[in-house]
Amino acid sequence: MNSMTQSTAAVDPDKRTPGRPRSARAEQAIIDAVLDLINENVAIEALSMEAVAAKAGVGKATIYRRWSSKEELIVDAAASLKLPVPDLVGESVRDDLVTLLTSMGPSASAQRREGVFSCLSSQVQRSPELQVWYMKVIEPRRERVREVLRRGVAEGVLRADLDVEVTLTVLSAPMTGRPIGGLQTQIDRVELAERVVDAVLDGARER
Amino acid sequence: MNSMTQSTAAVDPDKRTPGRPRSARAEQAIIDAVLDLINENVAIEALSMEAVAAKAGVGKATIYRRWSSKEELIVDAAASLKLPVPDLVGESVRDDLVTLLTSMGPSASAQRREGVFSCLSSQVQRSPELQVWYMKVIEPRRERVREVLRRGVAEGVLRADLDVEVTLTVLSAPMTGRPIGGLQTQIDRVELAERVVDAVLDGARER
Amino acid sequence: MNSMTQSTAAVDPDKRTPGRPRSARAEQAIIDAVLDLINENVAIEALSMEAVAAKAGVGKATIYRRWSSKEELIVDAAASLKLPVPDLVGESVRDDLVTLLTSMGPSASAQRREGVFSCLSSQVQRSPELQVWYMKVIEPRRERVREVLRRGVAEGVLRADLDVEVTLTVLSAPMTGRPIGGLQTQIDRVELAERVVDAVLDGARER
Amino acid sequence: MNSMTQSTAAVDPDKRTPGRPRSARAEQAIIDAVLDLINENVAIEALSMEAVAAKAGVGKATIYRRWSSKEELIVDAAASLKLPVPDLVGESVRDDLVTLLTSMGPSASAQRREGVFSCLSSQVQRSPELQVWYMKVIEPRRERVREVLRRGVAEGVLRADLDVEVTLTVLSAPMTGRPIGGLQTQIDRVELAERVVDAVLDGARER
DNA sequence: ACTTAAGCGAGACGGTACGTCCAGTCTTCGT
DNA sequence: ACGAAGACTGGACGTACCGTCTCGCTTAAGT
Numbered sequence: 001m002n003s004m005t006q007s008t009a010a011v012d013p014d015k016r017t018p019g020r021p022r023s024a025r026a027e028q029a030i031i032d033a034v035l036d037l038i039n040e041n042v043a044i045e046a047l048s049m050e051a052v053a054a055k056a057g058v059g060k061a062t063i064y065r066r067w068s069s070k071e072e073l074i075v076d077a078a079a080s081l082k083l084p085v086p087d088l089v090g091e092s093v094r095d096d097l098v099t100l101l102t103s104m105g106p107s108a109s110a111q112r113r114e115g116v117f118s119c120l121s122s123q124v125q126r127s128p129e130l131q132v133w134y135m136k137v138i139e140p141r142r143e144r145v146r147e148v149l150r151r152g153v154a155e156g157v158l159r160a161d162l163d164v165e166v167t168l169t170v171l172s173a174p175m176t177g178r179p180i181g182g183l184q185t186q187i188d189r190v191e192l193a194e195r196v197v198d199a200v201l202d203g204a205r206e207r
Numbered sequence: 208m209n210s211m212t213q214s215t216a217a218v219d220p221d222k223r224t225p226g227r228p229r230s231a232r233a234e235q236a237i238i239d240a241v242l243d244l245i246n247e248n249v250a251i252e253a254l255s256m257e258a259v260a261a262k263a264g265v266g267k268a269t270i271y272r273r274w275s276s277k278e279e280l281i282v283d284a285a286a287s288l289k290l291p292v293p294d295l296v297g298e299s300v301r302d303d304l305v306t307l308l309t310s311m312g313p314s315a316s317a318q319r320r321e322g323v324f325s326c327l328s329s330q331v332q333r334s335p336e337l338q339v340w341y342m343k344v345i346e347p348r349r350e351r352v353r354e355v356l357r358r359g360v361a362e363g364v365l366r367a368d369l370d371v372e373v374t375l376t377v378l379s380a381p382m383t384g385r386p387i388g389g390l391q392t393q394i395d396r397v398e399l400a401e402r403v404v405d406a407v408l409d410g411a412r413e414r
Numbered sequence: 415m416n417s418m419t420q421s422t423a424a425v426d427p428d429k430r431t432p433g434r435p436r437s438a439r440a441e442q443a444i445i446d447a448v449l450d451l452i453n454e455n456v457a458i459e460a461l462s463m464e465a466v467a468a469k470a471g472v473g474k475a476t477i478y479r480r481w482s483s484k485e486e487l488i489v490d491a492a493a494s495l496k497l498p499v500p501d502l503v504g505e506s507v508r509d510d511l512v513t514l515l516t517s518m519g520p521s522a523s524a525q526r527r528e529g530v531f532s533c534l535s536s537q538v539q540r541s542p543e544l545q546v547w548y549m550k551v552i553e554p555r556r557e558r559v560r561e562v563l564r565r566g567v568a569e570g571v572l573r574a575d576l577d578v579e580v581t582l583t584v585l586s587a588p589m590t591g592r593p594i595g596g597l598q599t600q601i602d603r604v605e606l607a608e609r610v611v612d613a614v615l616d617g618a619r620e621r
Numbered sequence: 622m623n624s625m626t627q628s629t630a631a632v633d634p635d636k637r638t639p640g641r642p643r644s645a646r647a648e649q650a651i652i653d654a655v656l657d658l659i660n661e662n663v664a665i666e667a668l669s670m671e672a673v674a675a676k677a678g679v680g681k682a683t684i685y686r687r688w689s690s691k692e693e694l695i696v697d698a699a700a701s702l703k704l705p706v707p708d709l710v711g712e713s714v715r716d717d718l719v720t721l722l723t724s725m726g727p728s729a730s731a732q733r734r735e736g737v738f739s740c741l742s743s744q745v746q747r748s749p750e751l752q753v754w755y756m757k758v759i760e761p762r763r764e765r766v767r768e769v770l771r772r773g774v775a776e777g778v779l780r781a782d783l784d785v786e787v788t789l790t791v792l793s794a795p796m797t798g799r800p801i802g803g804l805q806t807q808i809d810r811v812e813l814a815e816r817v818v819d820a821v822l823d824g825a826r827e828r
Numbered sequence: 829a830c831t832t833a834a835g836c837g838a839g840a841c842g843g844t845a846c847g848t849c850c851a852g853t854c855t856t857c858g859t
Numbered sequence: 860a861c862g863a864a865g866a867c868t869g870g871a872c873g874t875a876c877c878g879t880c881t882c883g884c885t886t887a888a889g890t
Contacts (some may be wrong), residue, residue: 002218002880016836017833017834017887018832018837019831019833019835019886019887020324020833020834020836020885020886020887020888021834021886022834022835022836023836025884025885026835026836026837042362047874047878048877049834049876049877049878050875051876052851053837053838055265055833058836058837058838059837059838059839060837060838060839060877060878060879061836061837061838061878061879061880062835062836064879066880069878070877085863096889107348111851112842115236118274120856121866127397153409157412158411158412159409159410159411159412162404163405166381166402166403166405166406167406167411168382169379169403170380170381170403172404173380174373174376174377174380175379185848188868195370195373195862196373196376196377198370198373198378199370199374200253200377200406200407200410200411201405201410201411201412202366202410202412203366203408203409203410203411203412204356204359204365204366204374204407204408204411205364205365205408205409206370218843224864224865224868225856225857225858225863226856226863226864226865227854227857227864227865227866227867228841228855228865228866229865229866229867230855230867231868233866238890244867255844255845255846256845256847257844257845257846257848258845259871260868263866264868265867266867266868266870267846267847267848267869267870268847268848268849268850268866268867268869269866269867269868271847271848272866272867273834279845325887328863337857347877388832400882407853430720440862440863447710462849462851463850463851463852464849464850464851465850468663471863472853472862472863472864473863473864473865474852474853474864474865475852475853475854475862475863475864475865476862476863477854478853479861479862483852484851504720518830521630535748547796570828573823573824577816577820579818580816580817580819580820583795583818584791584792584794584795584820586822587791587794587795588790588791588794609784609787610790610791612784612787613784613791614788614791614820614821614824615824615826616780616826617778617780617822617823617824617826618825619778619779619822619823619824620743620869623888637882637883638838638839638882639837639838639839639882639883639884640837640838640839640840640881640883641838641839641840641841641880641881641882642839642840642843642881642882643839643841644840645883647840647841647842648884668869669870669871669872670871670872671870672845672871674842678842679841679842680840680841680842680843680844681839681842681843681872681873682840682841682843682873682874683840685873685874686840686841691868714842716842716869725842763885
């Protein structure tokens with residue numbers, strides 16, 4: 001994977017590889033081609049390296065020199081879209097959670113991203129390696145949720161015995177999972193986030 | 208899709224089509240081949256029609272006569288595994304939910320099923336048509352969850368103003384979603400179900 | 415082959431086969447379908463049994479019950495077109511030969527026949543059995559040529575030491591062979607026949 | 622067709638096409654595979670591209686990149702067998718014609734060639750384009766025959782008013798045509814050539 | 829300025845799988 | 860027991876991509 005190569009290079013910064021350095025233009029053209037193709041091509045997975053190379057005006061070898069598989073390339077393309085984790089006003093646990101959850105999941109932002117994330121999560125199952133990379137993309141947002149939950153506990157707003165991990169999962173799964181057979185098709189992201197947060201905060205049991 | 212054909216035929220049961228009827232043996236051999244291949248071949252999506260035909264001892268045309276795409280075939284193969292919705296003892300809302308949730312999701316039962324469901328959910332996004340079929344497979348279990356929730360409300364165990372749909376989503380998403388970056392990799396299905404149910408029932412907010 | 419079946423049946427004419435007799439309508443429909451398809455479909459050899467069955471409104475088995483291969487069917491279709499051997503006025507050896515040669519070969523008559531014979535001769539190479547059948551179709555005309563040649567010798571019009579077989583071949587080959595790279599594309603059948611006959615009768619050598 | 626591509630390239634020999642050049646090894650392996658298969662497989666037309674690719678150790682696409690149809694490939698395979706036009710001693714018109722005719726036609730030389738030419742002539746009817754190519758293979762020998770005939774006329778050995786084209790056809794048709802129902806099955810090539818030449822030179826008519 | 833080494837676009841390579849079409853056989857009806 | 864219909868196995872068709880491998884050509888760093 002690309003980023004690995006960069007890290008490896010960074011280990012010994014004096015040593016410059018001989019020969020012509022890799023073209024940053026080609027690199028960007030490839031990423032753009034991936035995103036464009038995903039964007040046009042709502043039906044994902046018909047995304048072929050051949051098409052990426054053609055669209056980027058690049059030889060296939062130039063792609064494989066940087067990414068050793070289609071999956072890695074797509075992960076990197078997704079990573080390039082990584083949204084800044086939203087700034088939190090920090091006034092209310094509930095509002096912070098709604099903000100964070102809204103920014104999660106496939107439909108989080110620009111249309112272009114939708115397809116990328118949807119495609120990604122379907123590919124990611126396959127190899128543990130890809131999961132690690134995918135995690136790097138989504139984990140920051142998950143960590144912010146944990147922080148908010150812990151802050152809530154500390155402030156006494158949330159239960160002292162809160163199971164933070166399970167609560168995190170319960171909150172995020174409805175946002176990142178596929179919208180099949182559920183609510184997500186009918187209501188918008190913000191409303192979904194609000195209802196999920198409220199349901200999880202308040203609980204179902206009568207007291 | 209196969210089941211569609213059957214339904215259509217059922218509309219006019221007197222009228223027999225002329226010619227040799229389709230072989231039930233071939234049909235079953237194809238389904239079995241799919242399940243076997245998925246089973247051996249943990250890495251899904253390397254599942255080829257060519258291999259299915261060979262394994263089933265069937266011509267490719269015989270497959271395409273029944274299913275017009277690989278996706279449809281896999282959905283039908285999955286449907287053939289449809290578990291009986293678990294019987295509920297009906298003593299406690301909490302226990303019933305744990306039972307139902309445990310039976311949900313990709314790792315619900317026999318190993319063979321795991322792969323099928325995992326493969327399935329990654330394919331299903333693509334076409335609205337497939338989603339409809341997938342829904343038919345999973346919806347019964349979702350409906351049972353709704354019933355339990357409504358029963359809980361009626362019995363006064365759950366909040367009177369419970370948002371049943373959101374609660375259903377909040378409960379099921381962690382079970383059916385991909386296990387990426389979450390708890391599912393560390394803990395078993397039953398424990399996950401218990402912790403999710405407890406978290407959702409009790410809520411996070413201090414009261 | 416069909417005609418064989420008929421001959422076999424003729425051996426014992428009292429004995430009627432049990433069951434429903436074969437439909438003469440189907441038989442004719444199949445032959446007609448072959449001829450029609452060859453006719454439309456100038457590009458021969460794309461003639462499929464499937465298409466014949468469809469065009470004749472007949473099951474494929476009905477064809478295979480009568481003819482055991484595509485080649486046999488085509489030979490029989492050709493035989494059904496067998497022209498009556500032309501009547502000869504018998505006044506002049508030269509004119510009789512021109513008449514006979516004109517009636518030979520693929521372009522001899524109705525357009526429909528052209529394709530059949532062209533197709534036929536390309537298939538016929540393959541099996542000695544087919545050659546026998548093909549011979550039965552063309553041999554009568556060849557025999558008439560031999561008769562005319564022998565008559566010419568008897569009458570003293572042709573050389574006493576004439577090699578009848580070679581002369582027959584030399585006369586007929588230009589008419590039945592494919593028109594590739596030769597004269598046949600430029601001049602019509604009658605003119606070709608006349609020039610061939612004259613050249614062969616008169617010889618090339620100066621005397 | 623392949624040779625066309627080569628000729629086109631020859632028009633501007635400086636200009637190299639970009640990309641990896643085509644492998645001459647693959648090209649030869651394909652041609653060899655065709656000839657070998659025809660050779661083993663006396664029953665022609667069962668010759669499949671699949672088998673050619675497998676035997677040549679080549680991807681099917683590599684074949685289709687060079688020849689757009691099976692027919693073209695076979696024509697090129699035949700052309701690769703093109704015999705050198707035989708050297709003529711030039712002493713006698715009759716002997717030269719026998720030599721030339723003997724080298725004509727499907728059974729001219731090595732066994733391998735027989736099948737190729739036989740297969741070829743059955744395919745060639747179909748498209749004018751193929752005929753052009755086939756002509757290129759056979760025309761040189763035909764032209765030599767014309768030359769001999771003209772020389773004979775000039776030397777006074779042959780009739781002054783000889784119809785060269787018809788005589789050429791009359792001589793070559795028995796050699797190249799199918800051996801159906803004729804002499805070719807009984808006598809060998811050389812004898813056939815001699816008898817044909819003698820019959821045509823001397824003529825049939827008594828004088 | 830001159831090597832040297834790796835980059836570049838292009839496109840051919842051996843392969844695998846696709847979805848379609850036909851061959852020749854088999855199985856079910858209804859006549 | 861036939862005829863018509865059509866499903867059956869098998870296998871070739873021609874196409875699209877896979878990931879790799881040349882080509883001839885830049886492009887820089889290090890002589």
